[in-house]
Amino acid sequence: MALNRNLQQLFNIAQKDERLGIGLMSGTSLDGLDIALCRFNGHGMQTRFELLNFVTIPYDDLFKDEVRQVFAKRQADMEQLTLLNAHIGSYHAELILQALNQWQIKPAEVDYIASHGQTVYHAPARQHNQSGYPNATLQIGDGDHIAVKTGIITISDFRQKHIAGGGEGAPLALYADVLLGSEPGESRLLLNIGGIANATWLPASQNLSEVFSTDIGPGNTLIDAACKKYFDQPYDKDGAIALSGIVNKILLKALLQHPFFEQKLPKTTGPEVFNLAFVEQILSDLEIDTIKPADLIATLTAYTGECISNFVKTYVNTYVTIYASGGGASNPAIISYIKKNLTQANVLTTGALGINPDAKEAILFALLGNETIAGEPIAIGKNPAILMGKFSFPY
Numbered sequence: 001m002a003l004n005r006n007l008q009q010l011f012n013i014a015q016k017d018e019r020l021g022i023g024l025m026s027g028t029s030l031d032g033l034d035i036a037l038c039r040f041n042g043h044g045m046q047t048r049f050e051l052l053n054f055v056t057i058p059y060d061d062l063f064k065d066e067v068r069q070v071f072a073k074r075q076a077d078m079e080q081l082t083l084l085n086a087h088i089g090s091y092h093a094e095l096i097l098q099a100l101n102q103w104q105i106k107p108a109e110v111d112y113i114a115s116h117g118q119t120v121y122h123a124p125a126r127q128h129n130q131s132g133y134p135n136a137t138l139q140i141g142d143g144d145h146i147a148v149k150t151g152i153i154t155i156s157d158f159r160q161k162h163i164a165g166g167g168e169g170a171p172l173a174l175y176a177d178v179l180l181g182s183e184p185g186e187s188r189l190l191l192n193i194g195g196i197a198n199a200t201w202l203p204a205s206q207n208l209s210e211v212f213s214t215d216i217g218p219g220n221t222l223i224d225a226a227c228k229k230y231f232d233q234p235y236d237k238d239g240a241i242a243l244s245g246i247v248n249k250i251l252l253k254a255l256l257q258h259p260f261f262e263q264k265l266p267k268t269t270g271p272e273v274f275n276l277a278f279v280e281q282i283l284s285d286l287e288i289d290t291i292k293p294a295d296l297i298a299t300l301t302a303y304t305g306e307c308i309s310n311f312v313k314t315y316v317n318t319y320v321t322i323y324a325s326g327g328g329a330s331n332p333a334i335i336s337y338i339k340k341n342l343t344q345a346n347v348l349t350t351g352a353l354g355i356n357p358d359a360k361e362a363i364l365f366a367l368l369g370n371e372t373i374a375g376e377p378i379a380i381g382k383n384p385a386i387l388m389g390k391f392s393f394p395y
C-alpha cells in the first residue's frame with residue numbers, strides 16, 4: 001500500500017544523506033526571529049553541519065508590545081493568547097519566506113523547518129509548587145501555520161517531549177552542545193548568555209555520564225528591562241550604560257541571595273522569576289528609595305557577571321575553556337566580569353569553534369529537527385534520551 005503524500009515525503013527526507021533544515025529561535029529577549037539555514041550530514045555523534053545562511057529579523061515595537069501582554073504573566077487575556085498562537089505561526093512563516101527570498105533559495109529546496117516558537121510561560125514544578133502538577137512550559141506560534149504557509153514540513157513544540165521524558169523542558173542546548181561542541185582532551189563550558197544564561201559542561205574525558213546542561217540565572221533579561229524602563233532603549237549596547245555607572249554592592253549582594261542559586265542542578269528559570277518586580281522588591285526591602293538608572297544597570301550587569309562566575313567556581317573544578325554565545329557575549333561589561341573573576345578559565349566565543357555565537361540557538365533547533373527525522377535517542381547522563389517535536393505537514 002502506498003504511503004500518503006506527507007508521509008512519503010517525510011520518509012524520503014529521512015533517507016537522504018544530506019538534509020537542508022531551517023532552525024528558528026525566538027528567545028526570551030523578544031528581540032527578533034533568528035533564522036538559520038543549515039546543511040546536515042548524518043546524525044547523532046556523526047553529525048556534520050554547515051551554516052549556510054543566518055539572519056535575525058528584528059521584531060517591531062507593536063509586535064513586541066502584543067507579545068508582552070501575555071509574556072511571562074501569571075494572568076493574561078485568553079483571547080490575546082489564542083490570537084497570538086496563530087498570529088506568531090503565520091508571522092514567522094512570512095519572515096522565513098522573506099529570508100529565503102533574500103538568499104535566493106526556493107522553499108522546495110528546504111527539507112524541513114524546526115521551530116522553537118515563542119515561550120510565553122515557563123513553570124518548572126520547583127517554581128510553581130502546585131501539588132499534583134508537573135513541570136510545564138508553553139511555547140506558542142503554531143507549526144501548522146508555518147508548514148501550510150511555507151509549504152515545508154515543520155517540526156515544532158520541542159519542549160513538551162523533554163518534560164514528558166522527565167526533564168524541565170530546557171535547556172535543550174545540551175543535545176547540540178554534545179554533538180557539535182565536545183572535544184577529547186579539552187574541558188569545555190558552552191555558555192549561552194541570552195535573556196537567561198545557561199551552560200553545558202563538557203568534560204575533557206568526554207564521559208557522557210558527567211555532562212550536564214542547566215540554566216544559570218539572569219543573562220540580559222533584567223538589563224534589557226531596566227534599559228527599556230529608564231532609557232527607552234531595548235538593551236545596553238556594548239555595555240555603555242553599565243560602564244558609566246557604579247555598582248551598588250549592597251543591592252548586588254541581596255540579589256545574589258535568590259534561592260534559585262541554591263537549588264540543585266540541572267534547573268531552569270525565566271523572566272517569570274527574574275524580572276524588575278523582583279529587583280524593586282529587594283530595593284524596597286533594603287529601603288533604597290533612589291538609585292541612579294545607570295547605577296542600577298551597572299549593578300544588574302554585575303549581577304549577571306557574578307551569577308555566571310559563581311556558577312563556574314562552584315561546579316567546574318578544573319581549568320576550563322568557556323565558549324560564550326548569545327547576545328550577552330557581545331556585551332563587554334558582562335564578559336569583562338567573567339574574565340576578571342575566573343582566572344582558571346580561558347574565555348572565548350563559540351566563533352572559535354566555527355559556530356556563529358548569535359546563530360547558536362537557531363542551529364540547535366535545526367539540529368534537533370535533524371535528529372527527530374533521522375536520529376536515534378541519545379543517552380546523556382540522566383537527561384531524557386528522546387527525539388522531540390511535533391510534525392506539521394503542508395498538505
Ligand SMILES: Nc1ncnc2c1ncn2[C@@H]1O[C@H](COP(=O)(O)OP(=O)(O)OP(=O)(O)O)[C@@H](O)[C@H]1O
Nearest residue numbers: 027028029194195196220235237238326327328331
Ligand atoms: N552589542 C551588544 N551589547 C550589549 N548587549 C547586546 C549586544 N547585542 C546583543 N545584546 C543583548 O543580547 C540580547 C539578545 O540575545 P539573544 O538573542 O541571545 O537572546 P534570546 O535568544 O532572546 O534569549 P534566550 O536564549 O534567553 O531565549 C539583547 O536583548 C541584548 O540584551
Ligand SMILES: CC(=O)N[C@H]1[C@@H]2OC[C@@H](O2)[C@@H](O)[C@@H]1O[C@H](C)C(=O)O
Nearest residue numbers: 119122170171172173194196198361
Ligand atoms: C523555556 C525556555 O524557553 N527556556 C529558554 C530560555 O532561554 C535561555 C534559557 O532560558 C534556556 O533554558 C532556554 O532556551 C535554550 C534555547 C535551551 O533550551 O537550551
